[in-house]
Amino acid sequence: MPTTRARRKNSVSVQYAVPRRGVPSAASFRKWAALRPAQATIRIVGQREGRRLNRIFRRKNFATNVLSFPYGPGRGDLVLCHPVIAREARAQRKTIAAHYAHLVLHGLLHLRGYDHEKKREAERMERAEIRLLRRAGYGNPYTVE
Template structure:
């Protein structure tokens, strides 16, 4: 049996997220696949003991307040990631990797707009947030292309298609 690379804790701070056991199972599956992919395909090192991720399943109001306070953007967004310590891709994470915060209403709206199941979009955003904790970014075109490539590969292992399709990498 292989050892876990990542442990997680999660909190539900908003209505409408569904059953906690189902969320826990989903998060466990996504983080295990993402961590395994990073180790195998990107030579990402992991500490001897699993690094820990905190996830908050919130509503738009919660995410808007965090986004305003920490990023000076007074609006909700689908996912926020806050690394415990800055690392670059391939750097050794510490015992605490960081936090991922997800906004339910924004995710549901985007899912409708994209004509995809909410769970598929949620899996994508958890993966996206997780990669940010490892230093992946999309500010520059080369970074965006790399991050999207890794994301797409991880999502494929989870049975999901390329969320970007023929779109140009997003730089935000």
């Protein structure tokens, strides 16, 4: 009986609940997601929906950049709030694509069980993000360049 590991399937659906101007293409989201294969839906939302979801699921009354909803290892939904991401990218002097790539990979790592509540977990997650972003052609998101 063969002992080779089956290749993980990458299946990513992208939903836009905001105008697409300034938001990366579905192809970009799929390219970034392919770095960490997953079965996920990525939904791009506005401020109102982002705030509502964060209030319902985290009991925080503000929109956040990314929310992850895992359904199983490597499976789940990501919600990305475009106005928050655009504002953060400007403040951090990053391209919108670099910041989106970082947050997509951050969310996908959450779907795989990564967390950042404890220092050791956060360091492990950051190392994985940096490694994946380098493969995507982006720099370290935690350094000021």
